[in-house]
Amino acid sequence: MNASTGNLILGWDVGGAHLKRAVLAPDGILLSVEMAACPLWQGLDRLDTAIAALSPAAGRSVVTMTGELTDLWPDRAAGVAGLSRALAERLGADTLIYAGRAGFVPAADAPDHPADVASANWHATAAALARMCGDGVLVDVGSTTTDIIKFAGTQVNFAGYSDAGRLETGELVYSGAARTPVMALAATLPFRGRQVPLMAEHFATTADIHRLTGDLPEGADLYPAADGGEKTREASARRLLRMVGRDLGPCAMAEAEALAAFASEVQLHRLHGALAQVLSTGGVAAEAPLVGAGVGRFLAARLAARAGRPYRDAGEVLSGAPALAAAASDCAPAVAVARLAID
Incomplete structure (x- = not known):
């Protein structure tokens, strides 16, 4: 420098x-x-x-x-x-x-x-964006949590400030792109014609899901895998299949990939519900963009499409x-x- x-x-x-x-x-x-x-x-x-x-x-x-x-x-x-x-x-x-x-x-x-x-x-990010890009909705999907914060007229527009308050208002969702245990996403996942209850064990994380879907960015997963093993597609498939009591080998890689694709949709659905809750209070224009941040901002881009809003990348701003x-x-x-x- x-x-x-x-x-x-x-x-x-x-x-x-x-x-x-x-x-x-x-x-x-x-x-x-x-x-x-x-x-x-x-x-x-x-x-x-x-x-x-x-x-x-x-x-x-x-x-x-x-x-x-x-x-x-x-x-x-x-x-x-x-x-x-x-x-x-x-x-x-x-x-x-x-x-x-x-x-x-x-x-x-x-x-x-x-x-x-x-x-x-979250307040720092939303405050800086409010000063730099006008009205919008911050969707910061990190490795562990997601923040959904409106900003308008250079001001941060929040309903809750503490973690407790933001959990209640949908502005804080404990669901991230890498460290969230798969068992926290849903009670069941579909597999071979059944809704299979997930094992309440830390066998796999969302990093395994998004590695199998091809969405996990380089450098997003800095912690050891749930089993301390490799961070390859095969190892992620093995870990994810354990959640439904299965093993790779008897099960095909394609089955693990399908399981990951649906699990990703489950996570996105939860975030969409939180976004809808936040937007339901008003205070930001319908055409205001979703501004994505965090290592999981690929999910924010998909949320923008589902919500019918433009998408901007926080880093560009x-x-x-x-x-x-x-x-x-x-x-x-x-x-x-x-x-x-x-x-």
Whole structure:
């Protein structure tokens, strides 16, 4: 990087499973976007490992977080306090924490705003998009969850703010493109003329489903498979067939692929229901686009088609650099929080 390192803005999205960072020059040019696995529930040393996995960069850090939800802490307030302190120690005492509707606060003051700071990364993405592209509906399909947030007139239009509130309003759906256990998608799946109850075991994840359908993007699945095995189509088929009590060999690959295709439809149907719930409250024009983000945004594009709305890619809006658009979509909250800090 040839910009003055002291003037760079480092936007961080510190999740419970992934660490994402965007680096912006003072003039708003996006210089880099990176992501690393960060199983924060295993200890703060995992945060150190994830930071070390990123390219060296120095500058002013601004942070949005969901990592306070991990069971490393007894509750969200303790998580906000503990994680903010840990980040200030690692990123600098001048680190700012994004507190959503309350704006940015110094890391030292974040414990005074736990309800605003906790899991506010969706708000950062929607707020940045609202300023940059007018009215729309953010559909951020990550590895674990999906956020569905309206924005209009440069304002974020949400019905719930906390995780509890957003779960009730359809704005937060615990269904993602990689880490969601298949048993969480449905009680049964069709197989050989029967509706077969799924085994309540962590045999397969949505990464296996979308690998078999050919939709899983490169780099979307950073965690070990459910059985710790290979991440090949054959291994995914083997894991998915276990969910209906079957084995690959006696069953054909085509049967596993058909099972995956229907499971993908089940997931899409659930997201469509949540989108319909969010849209039913009004507040955004019928022609406003769905803006897709996250590693599972291929599902957002399909939702747009089903809802009869135009589709835009969040990375194209947030990045300003076509070469980094895909990475910016994958790590939208990190890019967004940096842009909000510059603004």
